[in-house]
Amino acid sequence: MLEVRDAPPLSVPLRFFLGAPLFGIAGALLLLIYPDTALASRWHPHAVAVLHCFTAGLMLQAMLGALFQVLPVAAGSLVPRPRLLAGVVHPASVLGAVLLVAGFLLPGYHLTGIGAALLALACGVFVVAIAPGLLHATARDPARRLMRVAVAGLAVAVALGFGLAHQLEHGAGARFVTLVNLHALWALAGWALPLVAGVAVLVVPMFYITPAYPKTLLSLAAVALPVLLAAISAAAWLGAEGLARGLALGVSVFALGFAGITYRLFLLRRRTRTDAAGSGWRAAMVALAGGAALLAVAMLASDPDTAQRAAMALGVVLAIGVFSGVIGAMLQKILPFLITLRLAALGLGARLTGGPGERALRAQTWLQSAAVLLLLIAICLPRVAVFAGAVLLLAQCSFAWNVWRFALAYRHTRATRQPNEPHA
Known part of the structure; x- marks a missing residue:
């Protein structure tokens, strides 16, 4: 049940949503500037910089904005003083991501440590502020459980990332590689994946008139996933690499199961007309299934070169194909929905005029999918x-323009319509 009256001011999530695409554009530009190194190895600073444009930049901004909106409306968890909290979290997270990426490109200036500290501050303040409401929320359905897992995963991922940044500034320790792998595991499987799953449980049935997700199965998964991630972390830290790799396959099972369930629900939808956002969700689920397979290859491959290429492909598929793809699909639906709710609250009607058309939204979805395929090819054929x-840059610019057009249309609508009643 949506509690729209508990929604924060539209400006709170909007400030995160409007800035998120800029990081995608920056990542694509870096790939164009460093085409020979950005896809050469997961350990190259250029590759790390591109990856963090999408993870610490685009993904984090969009997902923080989504949590500001979703927690009070759908999870029954009030966010205290959302304007003030966003006023602290947003600039700190943006500047932190910018400095972190700059630090990878310009070693020796201690920008990595400063950026990581700002990101830790932003995420720490956010987690501490929302934790009481999230822990005491009365709802117990899978979406709320998955969001709790996601927030805990964010805290762990940020803590590990801060530790890695400290090592980069002061010399890598003996367990640097283990920390890198655990940071990636918690950021993608502990933070991003359960958050996407939690949002999907809410928005896919609502917007596409599909059957509900199986509650019992997802509730069990919400309990099993953090236990599995903790077991993997313990095994890796104790040096039991074989056990850690075997347990990591359980993450593949979760990802594959969620992708299969979501895709099947789209096939069973009662709203048969396909739109760009629905196509984006389905493409992201196909990519997620592919990511589960790539994780298995990266874990089990005996050939180091094969494992390296699989790890690179996994980063591309998850960061750009799955999570950035879902963010694009989600914002195409949620932004006009939020805007029309706000217009209705202002007495300006519930119809938005001047936003991007379906053709523009579809073009962005196709460009995003094409970019992912070309990036996978480029891992094996660097000349591509x-x-x-270039295609990724077009996709990210298209995404940015579509998002900004929604905001411009909202501003134009407010300026040209006379309210039917006083400001509520």
Whole structure:
């Protein structure tokens, strides 16, 4: 049940949503500037910088904005003083992500540590502020459980990332590689994946008139996933690499199961007309299934070169194909929904005029999918990297323009319509 009256001011999530695409554009530009190195190895600073444009930049901004909106409306968890909290979290997280990426590109200036500290501050303040409401929320359905897992995963991922940044500034320790792998595990499987799953449980049935997700199965998964991630972390830290790799396959099972369930629900939808956002969700679920397979290859491959390429492909598929793809699909639906609710609250009607059309939204979805395919090809054929970067840049610019057009349309609508009643 949506509690729209508990929604924060539209400006709170909007400030995160409007800035998120800029990080995607920056990542694509870096790929064009460094085509020979950005896809050469997961350990190259250029590759790390591109990856963090999408993870610490685009994904984090969009997902923080989504939590500001979703927690009070759908999870029954009030966010205290959302304007003030966003006023602290947003600038700190943006500046932190910018400095973190700059630090990878300009070693020796201690920008990595400063950026990581700002990100830790932003996420720490956010987690501490929302934790009491989230822990005491009365609802017990899978969406709320998954969001709790996601917030805990964010805290762990940020803590591990801060530790890695400290090592980069002061010399890598003996367990640097283990920390890198655990940071990636918690950021993608402990933070991003359960949050996407929690949001999907709410929005997919609502917007696409599909059957509900199986509550019992997802509730069990919400309990099993953090236990599994903790077991993997313990095994890796104790040096039991074989056990850690075997347990990591359980993450593949969760991802594959969620992707299969979501795709099946789209096939069973009562609203048969396909739109760009629905296509984006389905493409992201196909990518997630592919990511589960790539994780298995990266874990089990005996050939180091194969494992390296699989790890690179996994980063591309998850960061750009799955999570950035879902964010694009989600914002195409949620933004006009939030805007029309706000217009209705202002007495300006519930119809938005001047936003991006279906054709523009579809073009962005196709460009995003094409970019992912070309990036995967470029991992094996480096000469394709420039072309892949160009298509990715087009996809990210299209995404940014579509998001900004929604905001411009909202501003135009407010300026041109006379309210039917006083400001509520």
